[in-house]
Amino acid sequence: MTEPAGGIHTKTTLVDITKCIGCRACQVACKHWNEGEGEATELEYNLGFQNPATLSAKTLTLITFHELPNEQAQGGLNYLFTMRRCLHCLEPACTSACPTTALARMADGPVGYDADKCIGCRYCVWACPWGVPTPEWDSLTPKIKKCTHCADREDQPVPLERNSVPLTADETDRYKKSITTPACVKACPADALTFGDRDSILQDAHARIAAHPDKYVDHIYGEKEAGGTTVVYLSSVPFEKIGFPDVGTKPYPGFSRTALHAVPPAVIAVGAMLGGVYSFMKRRTVALIAAAENNSALASKPKFAPLDAPLLTPFNWGLLALMAFGVISLITRFVLGLGGSTHLSNTYPWGLWIVFDLVWIAVAAGAFATAGIIYVFQRKDLYSLGRSAVLMGLLSYSFVTVTLIADLGLPWNSYQLALQSPEQSAMFEVSWCVGLYVTILLLEFLPVPFERWGLARAMAIWQKWSGAYVAGAVTLFVFLLSRNYVYAALAAVVFSALAWLFRAKDKKPEPIILAIAAVTLSTMHQSSLGSLFLLMPDKLAPQWWSPVMPISFFLSSIAAGTGLVIVIEMWIARGWNRPTPMRQLAAMGQITFWSLLVYAIFRLADMGVRGQFAGAFGGTMGALFIAELVVGFVIPLALLARQSSRMLPRTLFLGASLTTAGVVFNRINVVYFAMHVKGAMPQVAPEHYAPSIFEWGISVGLIATTIFLFGLGVRLMPVLPAKETIQGD
Ligand code: SF4
Ligand code: SF4
Ligand code: SF4
Known part of the structure; x- marks a missing residue:
């Protein structure tokens, strides 16, 4: 990638490892500029004087120590020191992961972070191939920390005078250049760090290799890695010998771009296709019923009735105890913060709750699959399974959102999901899709309580407006994902047409448009959960x-x-x-x-x-x-x-x-x-993970709540088929 258009230079730092003397002035200057707290000195037996072992929320740049055997060298060892920090990728994985653009690449190169936009999902921590971003685990409001390439130094005011003498234009220019130079570069006494625009930095690096082929390996790390970075390295030894991972040359966002860009047109295509399938299957079913008048499975629907069973059984008391444990764990989570209540770490920024969400969303797919099978594919013989599947789906997805909120470091910033428009983020897609799908599940289930308590007016409103809601919700979803008015207009036309064509025409309407929306949205978020891992x-x-x-x-x-x-x-x-x-x-x-x-x-x-x-x-x-x-x-x-x-x-x-x-x-x-997972850069000290008691408490408590509320729901409402109408084995 060359310089961006418009004459903007891509700020780049060259780290010449052969010149670094390991004084750690850059490490200190960085900590000073970023007001980072000190860390206790803990030397690891295999890392020499490297301290601390890895990057953290307190240490944004780190000098790593390497002792390489060399018989010609004094003492039989070569000593190399390497500055490790964010590489400010030209196409960063972290920014493409971020659902709220809290991490964003500036036009002149630095990848910056805006804590006000961050929801604390920690997807960036997983996504960065070098393990750079680190959350503030000690904080109740854990922000993400990483080097900003000192982009904030530009905000410093330029003095107007020195010793009461006004600065000349030349002096002002030199001052500006000086203050925008990163603190670490300014502090380096050995000329190991050079700051400039990317083209001239790369020219300089190539020239050094050409002038001293005996001193440098013929490789500029970062010139091509992951599509190119704006912190690049020269070394005297192959980079793999000093712990630089081979991340390939393909930009990481490219791994998920195709899948995510396919979502908006896929929503429109899947919706239209399901409408066509329903029309075909409906005509076929009507013909089959006419041809086989006695086919009761096709022609009739089972009756549903509330379950007549005592509620406070020993089993349910057990569930209530687990629910109480869940509530205590949830309170503890917010009182102690993520770091204090979980065993999450820089190595495992996602733990049991994300496993739990992925698993629960996958197995809760029964709701959309059953609704689609019954209504779109007109499998009326399975009608008796529909209500319980939808109730279980509604409860499951509702509690998935509770777990997600517990897992967010900064959940109060979640409104940013509605304000920001990331170019491609699977997390953004999943968040919106799951949120809208919960509302569709609720609409699918609402006729059951309406029927139970005779809420005819509410049922009439549901009949009249649920189609319009679906059209609006899907159009919003497509627009948020694509920011493309053509796609949004197409989604509005297709789903409005489906809502109109399949509108309720009798007293027992079939929620066709809801089933189509459920299948469409589920197809998108079930697949986008896979897209999360493409990075x-x-x-x-x-x-x-x-x-x-x-x-x-x-x-x-x-x-x-x-x-x-x-x-x-x-x-x-x-x-x-x-x-x-x-x-x-x-x-x-x-x-x-x-x-x-x-x-x-x-x-x-x-x-x-x-x-x-x-x-x-x-x-x-x-x-x-x-x-x-x-x-x-x-x-x-x-x-x-x-x-x-x-x-x-x-x-x-x-x-x-x-x-x-x-x-x-x-x-x-x-x-x-x-x-x-290898943990934070330089990925030499991965931590182990076993969920804490509170992580288990919230997960188990929510499973117990789902089962308890399902049992309560089937006792209160006609969710299960009346016992006498079930055709047993
Ligand atoms: S090195 Fe990691 S944190 Fe830094 S810009 Fe690249 S992907 Fe983002
Ligand atoms: S919103 Fe998530 S991905 Fe974005 S910076 Fe915050 S933690 Fe990282
Ligand atoms: S550029 Fe600034 S923030 Fe980044 S390592 Fe250097 S001093 Fe630290």
Whole structure:
């Protein structure tokens, strides 16, 4: 990348490692300029006098110490000292991750940070290939810290005079140049740091290599790395020998750009396609009903009734105790802050709560899958499963948002998600999509309480306006993601047309437009959860990382969601002594089977096409991969393959449970086991992670709350089919 247009120079620092004497004046100057607190001296046995071991919220630049064996050198060792800090990428992974543009690249190069915009999601910490951004774990309001290339030094006022003598224009220019030079560069006594515009800095670096080929390796680290950086290095030894990772030359945002830019047109296309599918299936169903007048499964809908069962059972007392534990943990989280209540660290900025959210969103896909199957694909034989699936989905997604808020370091800045327009951020997409989907789930479920308590006027308003709400919500979503008026207008036209065409025309309306919106939004956020990890090709093991992870995440969510619907329905039947609707559950099992098969074929074919099978089965990662294949693919596919097997309750239960468990295992692998995290720069001291009691408390408390409220909901409202209408096995 050359200089940007408009005559703006890209500020760049050259670090000539061969000149550094390890005095750490830059480290001190940086701390002084940024008013960073001191850190206790802790020397690690393998790091020499390097202190502290890594970057942190208190130390934004660090001199690393390297002792390299060299028989010719005095003492048999070469000593090298290296300045490590943010490299100010030309196309930074951190800014493309940030959902609120709190991290943004300035036109002249520095990647700056605006704490007022930051929500504390810590996605930037995961995304940076060098482990640069670090949260203030000690603070109740943990901001992100990193080198700003001293961009804020420009804000200093230029004095008008010196010793009462006005400065000349030349002196003013020299002063300006001097104060905009980074504090670390000014402090360096050994001329190891040079600051200037990128083109001339690179010319200088190439000239030094050409003049002294015996002194330098022929490599300017940062010239091409990750698309190029504006802190570049010269060294006398290959960079891998002094801990510089090979991050490739592709800019990291390029890994997720295509997937995220596809979302706005995909919303319009998926909505239109689902409308077409519904029209076709509806005509087909009407024809089938006419042809088979006695086909009760097609023609009639089951009756629903509140469950008649005592609420305060020992099981529910247990749930209430766990909920109390959850409330205490949630309060503790905000009283002690993230650092005080969790075991999160610079190595594991995301922990149990994010695993929990990923898993819960995947398995809660049963709500959109069931609604889509029943209403869009007109599987009326599965109608009796719809209300419980939607209620479970609504509760699950609501509590996912609670966990997300607990996980944010600065949740009170969440309104920034509505004000900012990041060019591409999977986190931004997921946040909006999940938020809007919760409202769609609520609208899908509202007819149940309206019916229960005879709220005819509310039902009339729901009938009249839910279509308009969907059109507005989807249009807003498309606009926020694309900031493109053409896409927004197309979304408005398509979803308004669908809302009008499929508007309620009788007293028992089908929420077609809501089902279409639910499937569309779910398709987007289930896949964008996969896009979150596209920025981590260097960290995620190749058995899991793939450019088509978004599609894998979406396909697997259908299998997991429909599998969980089966499991929940069988628990309901057993727990409340009701008949098991085996015919419907076996039909759902067939859908689970096919969606799992498509997911398995897609994932394995992708690995084959990318040549990833070589070495995929070796070592710990290989064992995890094999376990995922066997437990999540082979056994459930074998169990669910035949209709006769699916009609056997135990076989169906096991097949559905393993399908869901396989996807759960996949998400845990992606976030935890298969993620090679190395901690903060220079990535020499990774921390371990085990969730704290409060992390467990919030997670377990929210699961207990979901189960308790589901039980309460089915007792109060007609969510489950009336016992006498269930066609048992
Ligand atoms: S080195 Fe990391 S933190 Fe710095 S600009 Fe690049 S991606 Fe962002
Ligand atoms: S909003 Fe998230 S990604 Fe952006 S700077 Fe803050 S913590 Fe980092
Ligand atoms: S440029 Fe400024 S903030 Fe960055 S390392 Fe140097 S002194 Fe610190």
